[in-house]
Amino acid sequence: MNSPLGIGLIGCGSISSTYLDLIPLFQGIRAVAVADLDMERAQKSARTYPVDAVSVEELLARPDVDVIVNLTVPAAHHEVSLRALAAGKHVYSEKPLALTLEDGRSIVAAARKADRHVCAAPDTFLGGAHQQARKALDAGRLGQVTSGTAHIMSSGMEAWHPDPDFFFAPGGGPVLDMGPYYLSALVDLLGPVRHVSARAATPKPLRTIGAGPRKGQQINVRTPTTLHAILEFANGALVTLGASWDVVAHGHSHVELYGETGTMILPDPNFFGGEVRILREGGRQETLSARLHPLAVPNQVHGEQEKANYRGAGLADMAHAIRHGKTPRCGVGFALHVLDIMLAILTSAETGISETLTTSCERPEPLGDRQAADLLDGPQDGGAGNRGRD
Ligand SMILES: NC(=O)c1ccc[n+]([C@@H]2O[C@H](COP(=O)([O-])OP(=O)(O)OC[C@H]3O[C@@H](n4cnc5c(N)ncnc54)[C@H](O)[C@@H]3O)[C@@H](O)[C@H]2O)c1
Known part of the structure; x- marks a missing residue:
């Protein structure tokens, strides 16, 4: 099998530990390094997980990083995703893709120009x-x-x-x-x-x-x-x-x-x-x-409740698509349309006029049982215990 794609995380805030906990559940991806504007946050992650803490510039220059996972605050998503594409990396962005449709479109254009994939969370719709x-x-x-x-x-x-x-x-x-x-x-x-x-x-x-x-x-x-x-x-x-x-x-x-x-x-x-x-x-x-x-299949226990948490499935699906020349399910066209809907809601609420959307998208391919199992690293037995936390 090919070696896994190297994942570099930018943004070591609240959600970063969920990614670092759950990436090992999947085939074809491996977290290698993290960065944050606040170096202390990156270093804290590196003390807890087997990753290097580096500056954003160093992360973008690393040859062992294939995909940048953009976990910065929403206002920084556009800039960080464009920087990652300019450095020749694929990008998996936390939601929303950007804060304006113009910025979202510029990410689509930059991805096309760089011949790189951009995908965006959420991936929960890939859940069972x-x-x-x-x-x-x-x-x-x-x-x-x-x-x-x-x-x-x-x-x-x-x-x-x-x-x-x-x-x-x-x-x-x-x-x-x-x-x-x-x-x-x-x-x-x-x-x-x-x-x-x-x-x-x-x-x-x-x-x-x-x-x-x-x-x-x-x-x-x-x-x-x-x-x-x-x-x-x-x-x-x-x-x-x-x-x-x-x-x-x-x-x-x-x-x-x-x-x-x-x-x-x-x-x-x-x-x-x-x-x-x-x-x-x-x-x-x-x-x-x-x-x-x-x-x-539940893989975590929260209080009295068992939960299924496979955040990172969209990232694993993206890595699978890169390897096999397929269309990723959390693709940028889908994320841009979802952004367009959200911005249209906000604009219509402000103006009082209904909005006609300017984007559309194909529905992603369904993720069947066998395709989902192929994303996971090893058999899922339903008794996986607390493999990560949210
Ligand atoms: N917290 C959650 O439960 C949760 C769940 C799902 C998705 N998300 C999404 O994940 C993203 C991050 O959320 P969070 O709760 O972890 O935020 P957070 O504020 O806890 O962490 C964001 C981190 O990004 C860093 N950062 C900001 N701008 C940066 C830049 N330009 N370069 C490098 N680092 C930068 C900050 O220093 C901070 O450490 C958001 O888009 C949010 O919508 C969060």
């Missing part, structure tokens, strides 16, 4: 639950999907994140931060979106940090924290999206899809596993066995 849902929809189990709902609602991120400023600055907010999980799942299931209309509100102008060394400090909220949108998909389906960080508790499902012959209730698109249910007229219901898919 959503892939089982995709298989059932593609097999016509609901007939034509005509409408649906998606709800991303919580009281916000300031309670747990030690540096939550970026969540409440332009480029943050529930749509750009959490929307990628839900919209990637919906576009994977239903195809591209063509029109969007939305309204927004910002009930709280200040947020108080609840954890870490800055606990008690206040942050000015500079982006809307409650947005409601109607998405019209190219296939005609209408989906209502509620995205808010002003909701203490609610009783909505994460995603519901209404088809001609049934309703599908999907689990949280921020996770790889969970239960997919199909409800029929007369109260009959069926639960799809998501656990049959390798990327739904």
